[in-house]
Amino acid sequence: MPHIAIVYFSQNGTTALLAEAIAHGATQAGAQSELLRIEESQFTGSRWKDDTVLDRLAQADAIVFGAPTFMGGVAAPFKAFADATSQVWFHRGWVGKLAGGFTISGSASGDKLHSLAYLSIFAAQHGMLWANWDAMPRQPDGTNRFGNFLGLAAQNPAPPGTPPALETADAVSADRYGRYLAALATRLGTR
Numbered sequence: 001m002p003h004i005a006i007v008y009f010s011q012n013g014t015t016a017l018l019a020e021a022i023a024h025g026a027t028q029a030g031a032q033s034e035l036l037r038i039e040e041s042q043f044t045g046s047r048w049k050d051d052t053v054l055d056r057l058a059q060a061d062a063i064v065f066g067a068p069t070f071m072g073g074v075a076a077p078f079k080a081f082a083d084a085t086s087q088v089w090f091h092r093g094w095v096g097k098l099a100g101g102f103t104i105s106g107s108a109s110g111d112k113l114h115s116l117a118y119l120s121i122f123a124a125q126h127g128m129l130w131a132n133w134d135a136m137p138r139q140p141d142g143t144n145r146f147g148n149f150l151g152l153a154a155q156n157p158a159p160p161g162t163p164p165a166l167e168t169a170d171a172v173s174a175d176r177y178g179r180y181l182a183a184l185a186t187r188l189g190t191r
Ligand SMILES: Cc1cc2nc3c(=O)[nH]c(=O)nc-3n(C[C@H](O)[C@H](O)[C@H](O)COP(=O)(O)O)c2cc1C
Pocket: 009, 010, 011, 012, 013, 014, 015, 016, 068, 069, 070, 071, 072, 073, 104, 105, 106, 107, 108, 109, 110, 111, 155, 156, 164
């Protein structure tokens, strides 16, 4: 059974809902899923550090990266986490692990492709195997409704202050993305 770790930042909760839906799909497809949220308590000033999270990621067969799109890129706390993995990079700790990524934005575009592109480059720097998504767009259930093949992209059109919620199509997409990653991880085999 592959171990899929989902490491993500969420300020207002919608990225967290995507992470949970991905984990649900992956678990349903036979993976062991683990959610690792980037939290304020893991920061000293602007620096992120949590060796427990890095230990968990070292154990994973696949890592899924998630962050909301803020100002046209991944939210700063996720970038702080990414920067803090430079020692893992130096020792090539994640080479060969499967990688995927997801983001959400307020606008339909929201420039979130830039966030997915960053997440794939981050995985490339680590020598990971980036999972492009094979889901066809415009499916009846709304799967991959924005037609992003680099990863999972969702939209939260709700105004600030609204309780976190996912559009049904995005919840379905996230579940299916989790199932897809679990199938790929199973095909690649456990470490
Ligand atoms: C500081 C900030 C910057 C944002 N920048 C963008 C943006 O560039 N494009 C966009 O479409 N939405 C933008 N948004 C909207 C968020 O991406 C959206 O509300 C998202 O659902 C937040 O995720 P979260 O609930 O996990 O925190 C921004 C929101 C905040 C708070």
